[in-house]
Amino acid sequence: MEKKRETWSWRGAFVFAVIGSAVGLGNAWRFPYVVAQNGGGAFFIPYLFALLTAGIPLMMLEFGIGHKYLGAPPIAYGRAKKDAEMVGWWGVGAAFVIITYYGVVMAWAINYLYHAFTLAWGTDTTSFFLFDFLKLSDGPGILGSLNMPILAAYVIGWILICWIIYSGVKGLGKVVMVTATLPVVILIILALRGLTLNGAMAGLDYYLSPNFAALGNVKVWMAAYGQVFFSLSLGMAVLIAYASYLPKDAEISNNVFIASLADAGIAFLAGFAIFSTVGYMAAERGTTVAEVAGGGGIGLAFFVYPQAINLLPGATFFGILFFLLLVTLAVDSQFSLVEGIVGSVMDKWNMKRGTALACVAIPGFLIGLVYVTSGGLYWLDIIDKFVNSYGLVAVGLAQCIVVGWIIGPDKIREHVNALSEIKVGKWFDFFIKYLTPVVLIYILISSLITDLKVPYEGYPGWALNVGWAMVVLLPVGSFLLSKLKTSKETEAAYSEETNISA
């Protein structure tokens, strides 16, 4: 019997889902630091340029592919061009790598939400995070045992994710209404609270003061493109899968503008919440904002911010609020990634949702246990670095090459324009064919040169080779998966729905 493809219950559900997927820990914590480390307010110029030249065109491309060819990435690309299915699996593979460790970050956030009730991190928050909480080993070669509190939260997190995914697209539509809006509400409360604190203006000055000399620095431009790319969930299978659930006559281009600007706008808002509080912290300690804010990365959310929370009047309340924010951000990013992979497996082999979910969640859960050990933080750092610096950028580049030079960007543009409130001009073709791939190639080569010169974070070569191996295995595995036979029912359902040949 033919299966009718699931669709979103209303347009807002899709927009909320895309914003929810795009807004993650990277917006709330990474973005403000990237801004500060790359010229303050002047960073906005390359950031907005990157948003316009890579973020919006690639998001338009992914939405267009998903909606035109009605499938999760592998099937959508396979329908567009037979040999292009591999590009879809490449993105799915990168998303699978990410879900294995994002589940653990979610488990940290759940644990910290619990700790926030008693402010259990004390005054030495770095030591609490690394040694009392993670029980960090001496290096990636020493995994040690599983960390029980993290394991418990990890299991709870995965059960929650599976329950959300199992409820299907209609269920997702309801969940994202909460998980995409709650972080924004919490960020507004934290920003308003932060702005009323002593020293807040010094924090904002650090965040926003322009340093135009930084515009001549290539690294600043690379950071801007990197932030846009990762923040919008590009190359991760999510956007194509989500767009495939849109009704046939759904609007595309305006949804892209809303989702991309909202994502950047929420990151901008997060900067106010973080830097006003960091400014307060600097004033309380009698030090500079730069000294408090120095460094970056996921781990900092778990030791710098608790320090700031300790200094706030009503610390328990704001601690709970902040870690509730991190939990919701982690949950909506995690289920969007899992949904992109599950959708791909369902489409390829015409599997039921529950079976496909089991095929994805069980190996994802088991592999992720590595990050629950005492050496887990090292591996999380290495894998996160390699999948971000190479995996996703390579997928984005492959998408540009396949759509720009093989499928034809005009096909996607015409499809989008036939449905949309805002018409997309020929600039889209130029970006997908020339500008975006050139920039992505430049970013890939620059990262490669840097990483070959200096071992990342001084990790031993054998550990970094695991990261390199993952980068190489992704396209190889994608190629092999693309050679497996697609179910006849999937192809029949497509012909039935579109009445056109791919």
Add this chain to the structure above:
Amino acid sequence: MSAGAWVMLFVGAIILWGGTAYFVSIAMKGKGFS
């Protein structure tokens, strides 16, 4: 806060928050929301 920081604040707010609001207002009049 420096004058430059204020300028960046307004530029960011107008483009990102204003832009989002503008496109949402177009969408509200379009299909799917009404």
